[in-house]
Amino acid sequence: MMPHIFLYGPPGTGKSTIGKTLARNLKLPFFDLDNVIEKKAGMYISKIIEEQGEPTFRDLEAKALKEVIVEKEGVIALGGGALLRNENRVLAENNGKVVLLMAELETLFKRLDPDSSNRPLLAGDMRGKLASLLANRKDHYSSFPLCMQVDGKTARQNALQAQVIVGHFHLRAMGEYDVLVQMAGIERLGEMLKARGLSNPILVTDENVAKFHAEKVIALLCKFGFDPKTITIPGGESFKNLESVNKFWHGFLEAGLDRKSTVIALGGGVIGDLAGFAASTFMRGINWVSIPTSLFSMVDASLGGKTGFDLPEGKNLIGSFYPPKLVLSDPNLLLTLPEAEFRSGMAEVVKHGIISDPELFSLCSRGLDWVKDNLEEIVKRAMAVKIKVIEDDPYEKGFRAALNLGHTVGHAVELVSKFQLRHGEAVAIGMVSEAKYAERIGVAPSGLSETIASSLSALGLPVEIPGELPREEIIRAMRMDKKKNAKAIRFALPVTMGKVKLVDVNDLESVLE
């Protein structure tokens, strides 16, 4: 199958305009099916319908669809009735994702040029005809599961929303690569490597992940003619060290990797950081692909091109900026993730909601069960937030610091708890205490910290600094935070839901109540 993106919906929803922007964003070719038909027929669609009738036009449409589909992966804008024929619908749905664009009658009416001679089905009383077209096709249009409302938004905003819906991003700020979020996407890994010219893969993973997923990934790659070796290390942060990197380097040599080979990192943030670093240094840098398997690594660690490992003196002290050639996020992989890891990862998802997606935040507030039943949407939205931030500020010169929300207090609490608290748990506590502080200094309206706390609680995350952790030690730890500059510590504080502000704080004692 071809992984096309089809844009569909009533006339006037902006399928062509949005489609062109979307194609540009994703670096894909764009096809407008109506244009293809007109070019082939050598006449306007209005003329075809007028002279040969609508059924003939629909035949031509079906033929054009079949032809466009076999071309290379692209964004395809369809005519407003192109999928009325079931045969066409099946063809489209088997060859990509169909996104239905919908709008209020008024929006459509305003957007359509009343004089356009090329809207034959709407000629004459346009408003009336549009209304009855919408009524007639109501069931048809509403039967498409991927749907978005385009009213009141620019083509750029709509294209971005379409990207979130289909789970397809193309990053350019550091390196250039696709980030894909697809349920069961792993099934298509071989095809994705082939499409990107990535060859001779080797799989790098940890024992916990290997137990559930390595065999399947190997089998899927073999189906595409690859013959990957596997290097496995034990799971956990304590193995994020030079010894593991060394094991990878030697494993690469043993497997006969050369400069054209591809490292596939299958695992959580630890594997991603290690494998990315090993790839960045092996023969001065070979290709790597990131397949995050923990929620945390999907929505956070796998995005941004940072790789590295820990020294006994401290975490992440050695590393490089080295983006992968592809990030493939398959939410199905999360089904085997231990519950506590899942909950911990949710703290970062909530953080992304607070930073810039209020709707994501309110989806998280529905609690753990709802989230688990709607994983794909949660992962896509959370990834979209981080992608937006890192694309705007890839090398952490400015607003990327927004991602630090909850982390100044969080890191300190994590450290003082001697890592008894998981990272996400500490960040949950950090977000609430930083929000309370933001309220006290008038940066946030009162009540915001309570809203954040109740959402985190519904996800089974802690929201209060455990009583046994000494306040002075937490403050001391904050001072040591590596993100400090000479005098003050820069906090990312919530302003309202969906907005944060960077604030320099001198008086750290005042941060904790």
Ligand SMILES: NC(=O)c1ccc[n+]([C@@H]2O[C@H](COP(=O)([O-])OP(=O)(O)OC[C@H]3O[C@@H](n4cnc5c(N)ncnc54)[C@H](O)[C@@H]3O)[C@@H](O)[C@H]2O)c1
């Ligand atoms: N590169 C970056 O930008 C960046 C950003 C933030 C954090 N990080 C790093 O990410 C790391 C934390 O990531 P993490 O939380 O994913 O840790 P992790 O890789 O240790 O994974 C957590 C645990 O879950 C297990 N696991 C992962 N996926 C699984 C699955 N699908 N089924 C069963 N078990 C599974 C792992 O074996 C491990 O025991 C830290 O080392 C941190 O420094 C990197």
Ligand SMILES: [Zn+2]
């Ligand atoms: Zn974090």
